[in-house]
Amino acid sequence: MENTAIENTVQDTSQIKGWGVDSDTENDPTYPMKHRNNGEHAGYSWERPPQQQTDVEILHSNERPNVSAVFGTSTPPAGLSGMIRRYAFKYSESSYGHWLPLMLADRVGVVEGYLEDFSRGHVPNVFAERGWKAEWKHNRTSLVKRVLVGAVVATAAVAYLRSGSDDSSAKKERRPRRARR
Amino acid sequence: MLAMNFRGPLRVRIDHKPMPEIQHPQDAIVRVTRSCICGSDLHLYNGSVPDTRVGMTFGHEVTGVVEELGAGVGNLKIGDQVLVPFNIACGKCVFCQQELYGNCHESNSQATAVGGIFGYSHTGGGYDGGQAEYVRVPYADVGPTVIPEGMDPDDAVMLTDVVPTGYQAAEMGGIQPGDTVVVFGAGPVGIMAARCAWLFGAGRVIVIDHVDYRLEFVKNYAPCEAYNFKSLGDVVVFLKRTTDWMGADVCIDAVGAEAAGRVMQTILGRKLLMQGGSATALHWAINSVKKGGIVSIVGVYGPIDTLVPIGNVVNKGLTLRGNQASVKRLLPRLIEHVQNGILDPKALITHRIPLEEVSDAYRIFSAKLDNCIKPVLIPPSARS
Structure with missing residues (x-):
């Protein structure tokens, strides 16, 4: 069977009969947690804060196009656990392929933590x-x-x-x- | 400097770590004077939050003194005593612009579902937290707030998370005058949620937990009705009966992933870590609230799937509301409440423990030893 691509076009809502006639902006279940300004409708277009610079490896979710303007630099990925974490970040936050490897990496990291302690001559109590x-x-x-x-x-x-x-x-x-x- | 160091599930210790540095023009370095252990830190401590890396320092409830400022910080000066909201928020993105400071889009690269949080795994942005002598505070013009003159430092540190989270739990409940509000969990946030439910006009407040000393505390502090679910039989039937078979108007889940009470949830969520936590409290909340009622969720769950009776949400026409507290939005009002004596958050602090004893502090809090409700860690410089 032929695979036909669906072509989506932006609708001009002013041409849709009845659009918005029952809109009630005060009926917002997120109020007062959110002071609605519909900024999201403009997409990722705000003036971003200056970008933090670093020489540390920062993994970022594939559900965003970039690293955030600031980020934490605690415990960058390293060793076997780091390899597993890099693999995990190929998958989205919606996927077990993301979270389960991260849990595995955490457990591997515990073993690496022991090895790190021993390599420094420290026996953890x-x-x-x-x-x-x-x-x-x-x-x-x-x-x-x-x-x-x-x-x-x-x-x-x-x-x-x-x-x-x-x-x-x-x-x-x-x-x-x-x-x- | 001294800092808490996570070594694996149930293992933390005090270590020497390098001093934090300014890494961004809007950073500040804060010398910590108080740092609480939060109930949500226990999810990290127990190993149930993915991407919690060995070597990390926890701690997102912090007060301190500004020691160093980045070139782009204009609202603070060296020596200011500040309370630091647990959210890291840029103030510029569309979410911060709408006062959703817990959902900042410019503070967490690793996960889009939550903004940056101090010391809360790499899923929370990978920032070292404040259970240390010093902490790096990004976006210092946005979050940190100068502690009002005369405010008790113990009250101030509770304003960084516990008070706003408890308050927002009640706020999200959309409580109307006369409503019956059931709070699941008598930990610090549950206690504060029960107290704050009255501020929104609740007619009756009920707290459910299984730790008697905490129930006794909240009963007097909120004040409210308090029940040990172990003595109730079926919790949902009890709550239906006590609301003339209607169900509560509002239910608040102030427990999250570590809930006890249902064997299957405990095994799947806490023992096997096969779901994002044990959702017992949320399960009870959905089933105990009235048709058309509101369930407010501030209990923290992991990011993977979690079993809840979603069919009942549909069939009962419920509204589920949840979020990380938007601390900055709420602070002006809550500072007023503390200053006017309406809220007394420091009463929840039962243990003031030297930072150097962080391993014992975690044990005391997680195992609920010595009638612990809220422990605060105090670094050496703040004890002299």
Whole structure:
């Protein structure tokens, strides 16, 4: 089937019978949050503030033609997470292709953060970073319970794995004996 | 300088970071005197906002002293004590021109759905925030407002977000005299929304939450009726019954992505991060409001899809209204309310914590330890 392009033309509303006869500018559900001036109708045409200059990589949404006049320069994209972020910005904010890779990049960034700490000779105190001092002070019983439960679960898991490895070693030891017969 | 440093979900620490610099003629550098932790910071802290990068500094509720100014700033001078709205707004784009300062088009390259916000991920523009000793403040002629003489600094810092967001939640509800208003969430914004609902003429204000000490607080502060949803059975049926089976005139979602109360929403939205948050409060709001009623949303959700009963919005003829608060638009009126004693925002601050203890502060706030309602971080220079 032939693919016919639809040709859109701007309508002259003054030629449309009845246009705007029931318009009520006060019936604006966004009032008073918005002082309507219909500036949007002129498109992206306002006098922009001076453009911030930078040598830092700034990603921008593909739903706009440019970077904003000012922007943050915190934590520019870098490493594997940066590569994932660059990929994500090929997709619009309406797409899972944008947000899911960004979530993945955030998790990859956590690992990179550990590596960065180690490379600087810093071993992060995860307990302090998670505010366990405050838990100890204000929620001690719950903290102790969680630590105990965690310890029991970890011990049980280790015991289970060790028993499994003991069994397999025993099997390995038995097999050669059978082979010798 | 000292600054909060995000290291991953549930992990933050204090670190030394380089001082911020003027990067644009309309920038200011502000020495921070107060910086709150906001409920919406917890979405970042929990790892539920995409493009929250390790190494970033959070903090969008800030007061401070102007230390340095770009060549293009005319309304401030060095030494001014300012409160800094959480929105970064240019004042020139068509959205700012219509006083939609939370929707500025010249402050966020990474996302078009929201304007720039201090310290709120790269989805919020990639700006380092004010949980630090110093912060870069773009468009310094537009947002920062000189703190009126005599105003308590704790009141001032609450005017950067909590008060305007709570006020706008009530404003967006289109509250008419005598209306019944239900506020979901007794966090700082919910408490302020309940208080402000009266300013618009509400006839009855009901707050729903599950944290008893916060319910007790809002009951006395707003004042209002306060109910723990865990004791109500079906929240929607309770609200229908208590409104003579009509439903509330206005429902306000002041919770957002971290809502508790419905297992499926909690699993999908908070545990698996498969939607833009747990929309339990919004679900209840849509189902509890009357036919033809208004649901006002100030709770923050992530940008991906979120399950809500949209069919009921259509069938009930509801109006949904939401936005980031337009702080600059609201400030003159709200400063008046604080100065006249109509609003007492500093009463919400329960914890004043040294900036150096930021890890513990986040834990206290997120786990609701020590009856915490609102924590404010105070850098060393503001403590001496």
